[in-house]
């Protein structure tokens with residue numbers, strides 16, 4: 001039988017020889033792989049589509065937020081205490097079945113409750129000048145005739161019938177003071193959000209008729225790309241680390257697929273009260289409904305629908321949480337090998353890592369989950385290497401799923417924990433980590449919560465473990481010093497068209513970024529004035545009127561509006577800098593770098609090797625056009641080597657396919673370190689030593 005027979009025909013042939021079987025298996029497995037890749041491709045497309053939807057929802061949320069801001073401003077100007085109004089709004093949202101959804105705004109029940117909360121809450125807490133709220137009445141246009149009788153006499157809220165702006169980026173709120181001064185009601189967007197239909201008339205309500213509003217139970221966790229919209233306190237949140245005495249730390253959660261990263265991250269947020277019971281119960285029900293019970297904590301971080309349906313993280317999720325010592329930015333990385341570029345982007349922003357390894361023992365195999373991640377192509381090992389290569393020196397190894405580390409009938413096996421520590425310790429040491437000082441092993445269960453913040457007395461863990469909890473281990477991490485003083489660098493991680501400009505997601509890696517600042521978008525060099533800033537992790541929002549107040553600091557992600565910029569001229573990996581020529585980042589195609597070639601790369605790297613460089617959020621084909629030398633410590637092993645084999649350390653000259661925004665590692669760590677990949681294999685990691693001029697000979701002066 002021919003070995004080249006088509007697989008489609010194989011059901012008709014009964015005389016396969018051994019080779020044919022081999023071929024068939026190969027083909028079958030390559031079919032599986034292709035099917036798998038196609039599936040992932042489809043899922044990515046689906047994720048894109050859903051991102052679009054999320055974006056639309058976010059914009060609607062923002063429009064609604066602006067309307068609420070106007071409402072707050074208006075009511076405050078009538079003598080209601082701002083805090084009471086904000087709480088009333090938050091409480092109303094929390095009571096609705098779909099908090100934050102745009103559709104509920106037109107719900108008469110929403111209006112009803114809002115009225116109740118406003119009149120009641122404000123009546124109880126109005127500040128001295130404003131006095132008690134007198135009452136409210138509703139007429140044909142719903143909230144538009146809400147009346148308060150304070151010292152200034154009855155006043156009408158300034159609502160309008162003009163459509164809300166979809167843009168998501170708007171001018172500062174208007175209207176409140178005018179209403180207080182008795183100016184005729186100025187129409188704004190609020191009526192479209194709150195009152196599309198005419199609700200029945202209602203009687204004025206005495207302020208004391210309802211009990212005081214309970215504190216809002218709404219979770220303060222922002223979803224990927226969403227924000228909390230309540231004004232001044234949120235604005236300050238962007239820069240409150242110093243005042244609160246907490247240090248800012250970006251912590252990435254790494255590890256093999258399904259080892260429990262998102263669950264543990266969600267549990268951390270829960271332990272620090274960033275997620276409330278109600279949200280968790282809702283997740284629990286929704287997870288169970290799609291047959292994914294036990295994912296409720298993971299859903300706290302995995303907010304995209306595609307991720308939830310599949311139970312796989314695809315993008316780095318971000319959340320902000322305070323521990324005893326740190327103002328923590330938690331970055332939940334995907335574990336699947338197809339999402340390594342996302343991990344690289346996340347790592348370029350991180351100070352330290354929690355490496356999650358599962359201790360779960362498997363009865364149907366003599367391997368456990370840990371061993372599956374700790375093989376050559378496992379993500380435990382790849383994430384360790386990427387972390388080390390991209391500047392991570394401190395690691396907390398969270399030995400997770402201890403509840404399923406079985407010893408006989410019982411979980412929390414000490415022997416299993418120690419076995420994992422024994423395997424990981426020499427490996428991490430070999431990869432260059434200072435295991436004695438910078439690595440901690442913590443047994444934990446993200447699902448049951450054991451040893452995240454405490455250990456329950458009845459837990460088997462308490463009989464043999466008395467070391468730190470996960471949160472204590474995180475508190476022992478030291479933040480890397482932030483270059484706040486140097487000129488600003490902000491990496492673009494996403495960009496899309498928005499009205500007449502661009503909405504760009506950025507991460508500041510050096511210096512400070514402020515509203516109203518004129519920035520250069522490099523490498524294109526277009527100049528724009530930052531019109532609006534949103535810091536999703538804190539909920540802070542600023543417009544040009546808050547210019548002095550909102551500062552985005554190194555480590556923070558933010559969304560900016562850049563007016564009058566063509567979206568085709570902004571892309572992932574671009575860098576925003578100050579616009580002054582001498583403060584811009586250099587755009588280079590050539591540089592010298594020190595690289596470490598990874599173990600087991602197979603084909604060695606030779607002079608002229610074409611690889612793909614991943615740096616921050618971008619990737620670019622490069623050629624290693626000169627192998628300068630190999631070395632070990634300070635000792636040079638070979639000048640102009642012909643090849644670089646696994647494990648070697650070398651100085652090389654690199655030329656990139658296009659001009660890139662790069663810095664030396666010394667100048668800006670995030671913009672001076674990179675990973676080299678060949679296909680889907682990571683083959684080397686490096687740092688930029690010197691920037692070279694285009695002829696590759698004369699050395700160019702490095703950027704300021």
Ligand SMILES: Nc1nc2c(ncn2[C@@H]2O[C@H](COP(=O)(O)OP(=O)(O)OP(=O)(O)O)[C@@H](O)[C@H]2O)c(=O)[nH]1
Pocket residue numbers: 255256257258259260261262263264293294295298311312313333334335336400401402403404444445446447448
């Ligand atoms: N028994 C047990 N199950 C856990 C624990 N932590 C996570 N799991 C389960 O492991 C599965 C995967 O959890 P995730 O948190 O999604 O894992 P992940 O590492 O974030 O997955 P990816 O991001 O897709 O790589 C879910 O079914 C979780 O309920 C744990 O401590 N104990």
